[in-house]
Amino acid sequence: MIWNTRNSTYIFTAPEFPILEKQNWLIHLHYIRKDYEACKAVIKEQLQETQGLCEYAIYVQALIFRLEGNIQESLELFQTCAVLSPQSADNLKQVARSLFLLGKHKAAIEVYNEAAKLNQKDWEISHNLGVCYIYLKQFNKAQDQLHNALNLNRHDLTYIMLGKIHLLEGDLDKAIEVYKKAVEFSPENTELLTTLGLLYLQLGIYQKAFEHLGNALTYDPTNYKAILAAGSMMQTHGDFDVALTKYRVVACAVPESPPLWNNIGMCFFGKKKYVAAISCLKRANYLAPFDWKILYNLGLVHLTMQQYASAFHFLSAAINFQPKMGELYMLLAVALTNLEDTENAKRAYAEAVHLDKCNPLVNLNYAVLLYNQGEKKNALAQYQEMEKKVSLLKDNSSLEFDSEMVEMAQKLGAALQVGEALVWTKPVKDPKSKHQTTSTSKPASFQQPLGSNQALGQAMSSAAAYRTLPSGAGGTSQFTKPPSLPLEPEPAVESSPTETSEQIREK
Amino acid sequence: MAAASSSDSDACGAESNEANSKWLDAHYDPMANIHTFSACLALADLHGDGEYKLVVGDLGPGGQQPRLKVLKGPLVMTESPLPALPAAAATFLMEQHEPRTPALALASGPCVYVYKNLRPYFKFSLPQLPPNPLEQDLWNQAKEDRIDPLTLKEMLESIRETAEEPLSIQSLRFLQLELSEMEAFVNQHKSNSIKRQTVITTMTTLKKNLADEDAVSCLVLGTENKELLVLDPEAFTILAKMSLPSVPVFLEVSGQFDVEFRLAAACRNGNIYILRRDSKHPKYCIELSAQPVGLIRVHKVLVVGSTQDSLHGFTHKGKKLWTVQMPAAILTMNLLEQHSRGLQAVMAGLANGEVRIYRDKALLNVIHTPDAVTSLCFGRYGREDNTLIMTTRGGGLIIKILKRTAVFVEGGSEVGPPPAQAMKLNVPRKTRLYVDQTLREREAGTAMHRAFQTDLYLLRLRAARAYLQALESSLSPLSTTAREPLKLHAVNTSTTRPVLGLLVCFLYNEALYSLPRAFFKVPLLVPGLNYPLETFVESLSNKGISDIIKVLVLREGQSAPLLSAHVNMPGSEGLAAA
Numbered sequence A: 001m002i003w004n005t006r007n008s009t010y011i012f013t014a015p016e017f018p019i020l021e022k023q024n025w026l027i028h029l030h031y032i033r034k035d036y037e038a039c040k041a042v043i044k045e046q047l048q049e050t051q052g053l054c055e056y057a058i059y060v061q062a063l064i065f066r067l068e069g070n071i072q073e074s075l076e077l078f079q080t081c082a083v084l085s086p087q088s089a090d091n092l093k094q095v096a097r098s099l100f101l102l103g104k105h106k107a108a109i110e111v112y113n114e115a116a117k118l119n120q121k122d123w124e125i126s127h128n129l130g131v132c133y134i135y136l137k138q139f140n141k142a143q144d145q146l147h148n149a150l151n152l153n154r155h156d157l158t159y160i161m162l163g164k165i166h167l168l169e170g171d172l173d174k175a176i177e178v179y180k181k182a183v184e185f186s187p188e189n190t191e192l193l194t195t196l197g198l199l200y201l202q203l204g205i206y207q208k209a210f211e212h213l214g215n216a217l218t219y220d221p222t223n224y225k226a227i228l229a230a231g232s233m234m235q236t237h238g239d240f241d242v243a244l245t246k247y248r249v250v251a252c253a254v255p256e257s258p259p260l261w262n263n264i265g266m267c268f269f270g271k272k273k274y275v276a277a278i279s280c281l282k283r284a285n286y287l288a289p290f291d292w293k294i295l296y297n298l299g300l301v302h303l304t305m306q307q308y309a310s311a312f313h314f315l316s317a318a319i320n321f322q323p324k325m326g327e328l329y330m331l332l333a334v335a336l337t338n339l340e341d342t343e344n345a346k347r348a349y350a351e352a353v354h355l356d357k358c359n360p361l362v363n364l365n366y367a368v369l370l371y372n373q374g375e376k377k378n379a380l381a382q383y384q385e386m387e388k389k390v391s392l393l394k395d396n397s398s399l400e401f402d403s404e405m406v407e408m409a410q411k412l413g414a415a416l417q418v419g420e421a422l423v424w425t426k427p428v429k430d431p432k433s434k435h436q437t438t439s440t441s442k443p444a445s446f447q448q449p450l451g452s453n454q455a456l457g458q459a460m461s462s463a464a465a466y467r468t469l470p471s472g473a474g475g476t477s478q479f480t481k482p483p484s485l486p487l488e489p490e491p492a493v494e495s496s497p498t499e500t501s502e503q504i505r506e507k
Numbered sequence B: 001m002a003a004a005s006s007s008d009s010d011a012c013g014a015e016s017n018e019a020n021s022k023w024l025d026a027h028y029d030p031m032a033n034i035h036t037f038s039a040c041l042a043l044a045d046l047h048g049d050g051e052y053k054l055v056v057g058d059l060g061p062g063g064q065q066p067r068l069k070v071l072k073g074p075l076v077m078t079e080s081p082l083p084a085l086p087a088a089a090a091t092f093l094m095e096q097h098e099p100r101t102p103a104l105a106l107a108s109g110p111c112v113y114v115y116k117n118l119r120p121y122f123k124f125s126l127p128q129l130p131p132n133p134l135e136q137d138l139w140n141q142a143k144e145d146r147i148d149p150l151t152l153k154e155m156l157e158s159i160r161e162t163a164e165e166p167l168s169i170q171s172l173r174f175l176q177l178e179l180s181e182m183e184a185f186v187n188q189h190k191s192n193s194i195k196r197q198t199v200i201t202t203m204t205t206l207k208k209n210l211a212d213e214d215a216v217s218c219l220v221l222g223t224e225n226k227e228l229l230v231l232d233p234e235a236f237t238i239l240a241k242m243s244l245p246s247v248p249v250f251l252e253v254s255g256q257f258d259v260e261f262r263l264a265a266a267c268r269n270g271n272i273y274i275l276r277r278d279s280k281h282p283k284y285c286i287e288l289s290a291q292p293v294g295l296i297r298v299h300k301v302l303v304v305g306s307t308q309d310s311l312h313g314f315t316h317k318g319k320k321l322w323t324v325q326m327p328a329a330i331l332t333m334n335l336l337e338q339h340s341r342g343l344q345a346v347m348a349g350l351a352n353g354e355v356r357i358y359r360d361k362a363l364l365n366v367i368h369t370p371d372a373v374t375s376l377c378f379g380r381y382g383r384e385d386n387t388l389i390m391t392t393r394g395g396g397l398i399i400k401i402l403k404r405t406a407v408f409v410e411g412g413s414e415v416g417p418p419p420a421q422a423m424k425l426n427v428p429r430k431t432r433l434y435v436d437q438t439l440r441e442r443e444a445g446t447a448m449h450r451a452f453q454t455d456l457y458l459l460r461l462r463a464a465r466a467y468l469q470a471l472e473s474s475l476s477p478l479s480t481t482a483r484e485p486l487k488l489h490a491v492n493t494s495t496t497r498p499v500l501g502l503l504v505c506f507l508y509n510e511a512l513y514s515l516p517r518a519f520f521k522v523p524l525l526v527p528g529l530n531y532p533l534e535t536f537v538e539s540l541s542n543k544g545i546s547d548i549i550k551v552l553v554l555r556e557g558q559s560a561p562l563l564s565a566h567v568n569m570p571g572s573e574g575l576a577a578a
Helices: A022-030 A036-050 A055-067 A072-082 A089-101 A105-118 A121-133 A138-151 A156-169 A172-187 A190-203 A208-219 A224-236 A239-251 A259-269 A274-287 A292-304 A308-321 A326-338 A340-355 A361-372 A374-396 A403-416 A465-468 A499-506 B002-012 B135-145 B150-162 B168-177 B179-189 B432-473 B573-577
Strands: B022-028 B041-044 B053-058 B068-073 B075-080 B087-093 B103-108 B110-118 B121-124 B200-207 B216-225 B227-230 B239-241 B248-256 B259-266 B269-275 B284-287 B292-298 B299-305 B310-314 B322-324 B330-338 B343-350 B353-357 B362-367 B371-381 B382-393 B397-402 B484-490 B502-507 B519-522 B530-537 B548-554 B563-568
Touching: A022 A036, A022 A499, A022 B200, A036 A055, A055 A072, A055 A089, A072 B121, A089 A121, A089 B573, A105 A121, A105 B216, A121 A138, A121 B292, A138 A156, A138 A172, A138 B362, A156 A172, A156 A190, A172 B239, A190 A208, A208 A224, A208 B121, A224 A239, A224 A259, A239 A259, A259 A274, A259 A292, A259 A465, A259 B150, A292 A308, A292 A326, A308 B432, A326 A340, A326 B068, A361 A374, A361 A403, A374 A403, A403 A499, A403 B563, B022 B382, B041 B087, B041 B382, B053 B087, B053 B103, B087 B200, B110 B200, B135 B150, B135 B168, B150 B168, B150 B179, B168 B179, B216 B248, B216 B362, B259 B292, B269 B299, B292 B330, B292 B343, B299 B330, B343 B371, B502 B530, B519 B530
Parallel strands: B330 B371
Antiparallel strands: B022 B397, B041 B053, B053 B068, B068 B075, B087 B103, B103 B110, B110 B121, B200 B216, B216 B227, B227 B239, B248 B259, B259 B269, B269 B284, B292 B299, B299 B310, B310 B322, B330 B343, B343 B353, B353 B362, B371 B382, B382 B397, B484 B530, B502 B519, B502 B548, B548 B563
């Protein structure tokens, strides 16, 4: 306080006000260094000195609150900022962002629109509006806004969101188009590369998928998604050792990833190290008990190990999680056949045939069972069904059929006295011969040992990133050359307890 | 020498360890008590004696005691208190005259303090910002008492709502006041002219007209009101003024002021704006989508560190060249310039206690420090050309000297498979018991399966029986102590509609029991809530007989009960005890 002696009377002159923005720079420097404690100390001091008028201090305090998860508090502070300077689009943007994080997308959109009035040319506003619309499932509006954002300024994130919309709409081609542009714009973004690779993988364009995944791995050799995806591709080509070396990197970085242990398990399965395979799969199952793919693989491996009772449990668990897959019922039927429960095996086959649309194995295995049961007529029907599927598959793609399956089909055809099917004219190569387990056929009891073929479905290797894609997440199984597996012949008909098939439906 | 350096790089790649490090440890003092930013470090030959000193604008512990420290070798030579926290320090040549000793400029608050020979020489203050004419007018009216505080408040608020530039602090304070305090405030402050002052956020130097190492330089200031100012080195007048869309945090300048220059300013909105000599406004804009933590120009590439733990390289036109991911958050960045070998590289101090040196995206060297480095600078110190000075989070000071034989080679550690690939997979082992069980299952799988199915059947049967029994007997609502009543719970299981008008009635043998209320109304039942209805039961008989109490739930006006339950009463415990 200074006493002034002007005009010969004492006048009280007001103390100088401190400059409001005096320490804004310091607050900012602490903030970007993530030194939040120091930042909060300066903010507190600054707010005390200015009686809560320093807008930037409140703003950063709100940002820190939000980082700490106190979104409601941050929202209130941002609203205070918006009151202190109503003309600032930035404050409104942050208010909207906090609303967005609180899940109030409609309110967020309103505030963003308000902010857009103040700042027309901000990509961030358009981008975030787009994201809000995605959450509100208004994809058209979302696309408009995201395209707007791209016109203002191109950002990887906008491309990713745009791609996501297309995926949510189930339009893979458009999504790929978007990601292609994004990769062109920022060729070193591993996330973009990986996603694009996975999309190609989903479409079955393996060459391009591998190229992009490989690129991603060049820039970031420890990229979890890319390694898993590339590894699963190597697995389908039988390069189990290479895939295993790649998985080691992931095992270090993300040791608790269920898809990783699933894939490692199936690598060991491919290398015929069954015990190791079961160990890994069980770990995967422990980490993700509700993942039907892991259960499927466990069932498959146990069938190979001739542990039919265990296989039955894993398969019936898998069916409980994924009741719409023919192959699962087929495997269950194989297990049941070996557990001498023909009645329920038939039911399971019927379900499998009902659900499956393209896998000839299902029909073949069913036909074999029916034939062994002496139901030649029904067996013939299944055989013809199988032939239809085979010719359909041949028309559509150049898939090679497993030699064992072909052989068995020919045998069955002969036994059923059908004219030698013309569908097998294509020379059959078997690239997966190392994959097959030798059959330990027991001497057949009394019927002709035709039933020794029960080729199983392929191993499920899952690329982890599938789950991040909104569509086509679980059910994509690449129909590739299946590792096949001969099983022992079934003995004669027996009276069967009927609870099993009930159990499939109930449990 | 070449052989030595190549073996060096072969042996350890980009890593540096004790034995074959490229650096000599000159000094480490964990208690040096220096808390500062890279912007407040400067190396200069302040006395013109060829001995380079380190100037530190020290914020003091907790930002409490700002000081100007000048270090010579490991020791603090002079130390003087500062009036406010220093935002940046820079050394520059003010004039051509001999001896050519550089002046020291320290930006703090709204002022730049210029020192020559370490003595205060000049204080430059930022000019006042023009106040809003409307606001000025209002306060003039208030001075002449032509406006009452309430109207003043309303008018000021309308200005705040609409005007581009912010109000003065005086007005802002006024708007916060309660009605009763307004009068006094106006009387107290009305005679003051309203002021708007801004502060300096960052500062750097720009050569005036020659590109030489020791040419006269201008100061370039970034201010809180989103402007860049270029000051004349001798007269300290404002030579140029440029405006930015946001507040500048870091500046990077190249060229000469009189010829052509480029100015890159990293701003608080996460963007980097690039300006040229003739442009009053930014020519190019780089949007980072994260906050920049450092901005360094290496030759023609702008290297930006972002809060997403990455370094980005951009051209001067804002095109992204490359990105490198860091293992931890970047705390500070600075330029490493080794004149003898013509090397320019970027140093980044990371939160995990590493200092990484990059040339473009190639990692050249990693220095491990005992504490996270918060500020660093490289240059001539004392009489040693290549000295690295670092200060740590705890206030420590580390000085390292680059070995004269050291050559930075792009380390091979980043190429090739990651080290994790060599690690063995941790596959769970299986026991002998497991194998035995497997064999057993193979042999007797069918039997096991059947046994399991039978057991499962039995289990289900028992569960169903138990359930049925529970249903029949209705769960016992009796309490265990004498003071507690018979408890019933009413829950409305409908999802939407409340229930009204229910009655509860107890039927019992009146010779055995007495109930205070044998018949009562149930309150309105809101869906989903649990309503405890309690009543005491007194046992009248002394023969130890127990009976059933029937509970009936009735709807008003209907004689048939909606629900009935039997409560099996236990024998009296009091009698049993006696």
